[in-house]
Amino acid sequence: MSEITDWRQRLSTLKVPISISNNLMLSACLDKLIETGRLSEKDGMKLMNESSLIGVTALADMVKRSRFDDRVFYNRNLHVNTTNICVLACRFCAFRKGPKDTNAYELTPEKFVERISPFASGIDEVHSVGGLHPDWKVDEYSEIFSTIKKHFPWIHIKALTAIEIIHISKRSGLTIKQTLKILQEAGLDSIPGGGAEILVDSVRDKICRGKESSEEYLEVHSIAHSIGIPTNCTMLFGTVETIEDRISHLIKLRTQQDSSGGFQCFVPYPFLPDYSRLPEAQLATSSEVVRIIAVSRLMLDNISHIKAYRMNLGDHLSSFCLNAGADDIDGTVGHEEIMHDAGSKTRLDTPESTLIKLITSSGSRPIRRNSTYDQFSDVEFEHNSLSLPIVSG
Ligand code: SF4
Numbered sequence: 001m002s003e004i005t006d007w008r009q010r011l012s013t014l015k016v017p018i019s020i021s022n023n024l025m026l027s028a029c030l031d032k033l034i035e036t037g038r039l040s041e042k043d044g045m046k047l048m049n050e051s052s053l054i055g056v057t058a059l060a061d062m063v064k065r066s067r068f069d070d071r072v073f074y075n076r077n078l079h080v081n082t083t084n085i086c087v088l089a090c091r092f093c094a095f096r097k098g099p100k101d102t103n104a105y106e107l108t109p110e111k112f113v114e115r116i117s118p119f120a121s122g123i124d125e126v127h128s129v130g131g132l133h134p135d136w137k138v139d140e141y142s143e144i145f146s147t148i149k150k151h152f153p154w155i156h157i158k159a160l161t162a163i164e165i166i167h168i169s170k171r172s173g174l175t176i177k178q179t180l181k182i183l184q185e186a187g188l189d190s191i192p193g194g195g196a197e198i199l200v201d202s203v204r205d206k207i208c209r210g211k212e213s214s215e216e217y218l219e220v221h222s223i224a225h226s227i228g229i230p231t232n233c234t235m236l237f238g239t240v241e242t243i244e245d246r247i248s249h250l251i252k253l254r255t256q257q258d259s260s261g262g263f264q265c266f267v268p269y270p271f272l273p274d275y276s277r278l279p280e281a282q283l284a285t286s287s288e289v290v291r292i293i294a295v296s297r298l299m300l301d302n303i304s305h306i307k308a309y310r311m312n313l314g315d316h317l318s319s320f321c322l323n324a325g326a327d328d329i330d331g332t333v334g335h336e337e338i339m340h341d342a343g344s345k346t347r348l349d350t351p352e353s354t355l356i357k358l359i360t361s362s363g364s365r366p367i368r369r370n371s372t373y374d375q376f377s378d379v380e381f382e383h384n385s386l387s388l389p390i391v392s393g
Pocket of ligand 1: 208
């Protein structure tokens with residue numbers, strides 16, 4: 001079992017740090033979480049504006065520990081993108097290319113398999129998203145997924161964003177449900193959740209006009225949940241949204257989860273500005289990143305896992321977030337384009353041993369997981385030890 005069942009009961013037994021007990025608002029939030037498990041939109045705004053970031057992160061860490069104790073999860077995965085050709089041009093996106101761009105590419109099923117092959121024996125998940133290809137329909141994606149499964153039947157395929165699914169279904173003349181069922185049959189196991197950006201349409205209109213509406217994003221995920229495809233959900237922050245928009249985003253995800261229940265993990269990440277077209281973006285600071293991880297943990301009582309996404313946050317900040325409410329540090333990844341095209345400097349040759357160190361250095365216990373968080377392996381590791389020189393007088 002990944003989660004301690006009665007987290008609220010356990011929360012009531014944990015020692016309360018002074019940064020919470022000395023703060024009326026945080027103490028009231030703790031009481032409310034113990035009593036009901038759920039904070040209001042107004043509480044969310046207070047947490048976003050609370051001057052004691054240490055207190056907010058301490059509360060989020062308590063909730064994380066009440067659910068998972070000192071465990072932090074990671075997996076062995078690989079990112080492979082299908083194509084960078086895209087008919088849209090979201091202003092925050094540094095990845096997309098026009099069809100005639102010299103750096104445009106599209107992978108055939110065989111090329112996709114070639115990309116996986118060197119990693120195949122050491123991974124159990126492929127994460128794959130891409131642009132909105134002007135010509136591809138459901139058949140091209142089905143062919144890619146079934147070819148992957150034929151060569152590597154043990155690999156879980158986590159693929160496609162909501163807007164890709166909408167685009168494929170329109171191009172194929174199918175409903176979303178028909179499209180998802182065909183893709184599921186071909187090997188699609190789960191959906192990673194990218195493309196949520198901020199689920200407020202006035203913000204979407206400024207940063208990604210032409211993309212799906214907030215309602216459409218949630219509808220695609222709801223349909224996926226209804227046919228047994230688990231999904232993740234995300235938030236891109238630090239563009240033009242307000243604090244209210246961030247909280248509204250969290251509340252919309254929570255409401256959706258109440259009704260369809262298939263979100264496994266929430267992945268918030270800040271906008272990275274290189275090669276994008278959003279000069280007015282209010283870039284998020286590291287403190288804002290940490291606060292959003294913490295507030296997400298506190299507001300999303302019905303989404304079990306909060307991920308500190310290494311590819312965007314960087315290894316060091318991700319490791320820090322493990323004491324601010326995050327319980328997952330993402331995977332080995334091996335190859336990544338979307339965040340790196342936008343300026344990420346996170347290393348791509350990070351071995352599993354380094355992931356384990358990022359986790360243990362935060363005082364946590366590393367647990368390797370599968371993609372659906374229902375199989376776990378304890379990992380052998382040595383606790384960091386600091387040996388101090390003996391000074392003799
Ligand atoms: S974010 Fe996705 S949909 Fe938007 S331009 Fe980039 S690849 Fe295309």
